[in-house]
Amino acid sequence: MIRTLAYGLPRLGPNREYKRLLEGFWSGSISREDFLEGLEALEALRLATYREQVDLYPAGELSLYDPMLDLAVALGLYPLDPGDLEGYYALARGKEALPLRKWFGTNYHYLVPRLPERPRYTPQPGWGLPYPVGRNQALKEGLPTLLGPYTLLRMAQNPPDRLGAHLEALTEAYVELVQPVRGRTVLLQEPALGLDGAEEDLPHLLAFYGTLAQEVSLVLLPYYLPPAPRVVEALATLPLRGLGVILAPGVSLPQVPKGTALVVEVVEGLGVWRTNLLALGEVLSPLAETGQEVWVAPKAPLYHLPWEVAEPLPGALAGRLAFARERLKELALLKAILLTRTTSQESPPSPEEETAFAQARAWYTPPPPWDFRPSPVPASRPPREERSKAQQNLALPLFPTTTIGSFPQTKELRDFRKRLRSRALDQTAYWLHIQEAIRANIRLQEELGLDVLVHGEPERSDMVEFFAERLEGFYPTQKGFVLSYGSRVWRPPILFAPPRRREPLVLRETLFAQSLTPKPVKAILTGPITLAAWSYLPQGVEFREAVIALAEALREEVKEVASHGIRVVQVDEPALLEKLPLKAKERPGYLALVGEAFLRVVGELPPEVQVHLHLCYSDYAALRPFLEVMDPDVVSLEGARQDPSFLQTLTGLSLGLGPGAFDVHSPLEVPAEEILTRLQAYLRYLPAERLWVNPDCGLKTRKPEEALANLKNMVEAAKRLRKAFGGSHAHGS
Ligand code: MET
Ligand SMILES: [Zn+2]
Incomplete structure (x- = not known):
């Protein structure tokens, strides 16, 4: 038997309904009743969309904010009365909110729950299965679904050293959770099974799943990363209703007991290219012919894709993309192909079969070749002493002050951009407005007395989308929104061909800014790792290849900028550490790639050009080797919210370091006194001549008034610090 299973259809909805509902409810413009009704309608639409194309799909999947928070609340980690939406949202946003973290290397952020010190879990009535939204429908249709205990334990703020006791307690709790749907087929989502270390935890996991499988018909679904072969083999011995296996090169499908369906995860959930269904049919039909029950499914939940392809596409992309809804269609088509292959080998194909094959054939076109040959990797930059010496002509004081790049974006600016897009404003008029904004930013920075200036990035809607708009080979979508966290959405651009500069990327704005001031102005570029990480990659092209090609495009820009006399270049790589591979064996290769890509971008700059690197919040424990291979002159970090002791891991590196004078995410004013204290704390870990003073992002x-107040205080703090160090002698090393 062949069936189709899908999951994770975007809760955002086809027209960002989810965002509107959440934000309306939070701001008070939508009443509680209307809010809940709206969510129910959205869930009904989602179910109808699934139903139209696939056989099996989750019910009650529509989270009120985040599925991990739902699970944490359902398990009583944060006791809430039934229906206490205010309490729920207090955990998601606001002062006491749980921290956010990236989810399995994707761009979705989940709320990171805290496990109880003692393993005790008490399911909360009203928050478990069926979940608050879609409650009525969930009892009639679809598979009730839960995130599994392993994913909870591995992804928590405080993962326990030993899982045994927690898994034991969670067994009881999950058994209680599934009572309302006892005997039904339940979908347990366990992406963490693909993480390193799952093998060691197997005995406890097998006990857990084995027990739960006595209560419900359990479908166990790992996704994103293929679990180790030994893990898959062990899971395949359990009396499950279904076991998910990610089809990847080198993965062999396990033997499962009679009565267990193999959930073969075959279509992409993180990429946007249509699937070669005929080729897949070839691979799967031998399995289907054995009589094994097969369910075809995606390799990741579909919410990392936009809802559907809903805009006219340029020629190079037309007929080649599949977003979430198209993935459902692919599953249906694949099923049709498999059915005809297994039933009618002997007899001539029926008209339906012919249609299925014809559709599958027309569905897919192979990608054009990735026509890109990188130039040789440049030799490393001149030694640091030579660079430091050459950079003394920047004439920077001790504790140089700077900012990270963007200045507040006014509604006026956003309106100008909208009007440019709709052609109500022409390029020339738009450029005049941008110049106006740059002029104001430069004037402000000079008045404040900052040392290294920026143009303020008024022309950028988003640090990735902006570059995608200016590089050939990228398609920045109009309507391809996906959820980032909560109600926040973004539009990942699609890289479909080797990126080439169509026009200068940052040159015009940077030079204009530099023309207004004698102080050095930084040219600020989003780095190749981040551009690749926050885009959809070309079909059949590895992350590595995309990064190298992007680095090459940036290299040209950087050279041009320097040849026009710009003396400081900053590369922004906020995605650097979040892209650190989840599997330890892939990390050395990644480190090498990061080093090579950075060198390709800045390696040919003369020693007098100062190279800055900016990184956002991440786990800095892993940072040091990256700074060693990248070897920037200055690095700025988003560290103002961390304990300054995180700098311990960076002592002895001979580069300028700006760990962050204040937190840019807070609207609060930080007094100069407080900033000074923070800077002094940093000086416990690094020598004075290395400390830079900057906001943390x-x-x-x-x-504007919030930015102004804190920048003023920051400059004041730097001045006082210089005084304490006996005046403002030149910066050097
Ligand atoms: C998320 S990192 C952002 C860096 C960028 N240059 C900015 O200042 O906004
Ligand atoms: Zn940042």
């Missing part, structure tokens, strides 16, 4: 999301 861009100021784009702040109100």
